[in-house]
Amino acid sequence: MEDIGFMCARCGGEVHDVTHNREGSLDGVGYRHNRRVEPWDHELELAVGEPAPLDQACDFCTAPGPRWLYYPTLDPEDTDMFEVELDTTQLSDDDTAVAVLNMLYPWYACDTCSVLVADRNVELLMDRALTRTPVPEDGAVDEETVRARLKGSFSVFFTTRPGRPQPSRAI
Template sequence: MEEIGFMCAGCGGEVHDVTHNREGTLDGVGYRHNQRVEPWDHELELAVGSPAPRDQHCDFCGVPGPSWLYYPTLDPEDTDMFEVELDTTQLSDDDTAVAVLNMLYPWYSCDTCSVLVADRKIELLIARALELTPVPADGPVDEETVRARLKGSFSVFFTTRPGRPQPSRAI
């Protein structure tokens, strides 16, 4: 029996809920695609059903068959408080919540992006992601918003990951 849950009616992908908390109060609950970087080619169409299984892909640029895996270095259960440098300058509350969630899960990387990660070339990672998946002119968000989202997510990655990845095929 397949497990029923939230999914995107547009792409069939799994969806997670995101809570927004400020100073001990619940400000709201939102939903997002269960991906490191939310797709910018379509808006989430919330539905209930069995999400389609996804093949592994690079969490930086989206190419299939990633070779490397970066484990998080933060364990939020080890301490009640932990701090992360996060560039939220141009991010909405939803986008900030998504970026913070990214610190808790491993990231996959292709060979090209792993070199850019090793050199800490965040702008080149953003350029590669946008080159391989351009922002549609009539899409739900503009390129400036996508760049801000990528910068926020990648800044969390660089703050919470060690310098050397593990081969992803070891999983």
């Protein structure tokens, strides 16, 4: 028994708890896959166990072997309050909480996505993600919902990482 914790019984991936906290009140606690955007090919099936390690992949399109790393430029410990422009127009509370958590962790990018990031081309980043992982017709969510999730996560990325990437081997 090494690292027992929450996991998804369907994919074996690690799961984190997410608190929904608005204006100082706890609205609830939920559980999410430990990924930039909740997978759209299946819903989370919460279980307790040892999550399977994931191979490093591009956080934008899931391509294997990302070569670029973007560190967050916000340090939430520097101040009690910080503001981020986040497009939550079509996001649920769960998706908004996940997008906010994305501020605190580095992002990996493949060569192609790194170029799209440099161009700040959110639409092509979303198209690439959906080309590599299409939304199943009978899936848990529709493509419009997936696009809203991607747009929310990417808006956090662009707000909190305006600088140049580092080679991923630097870590």
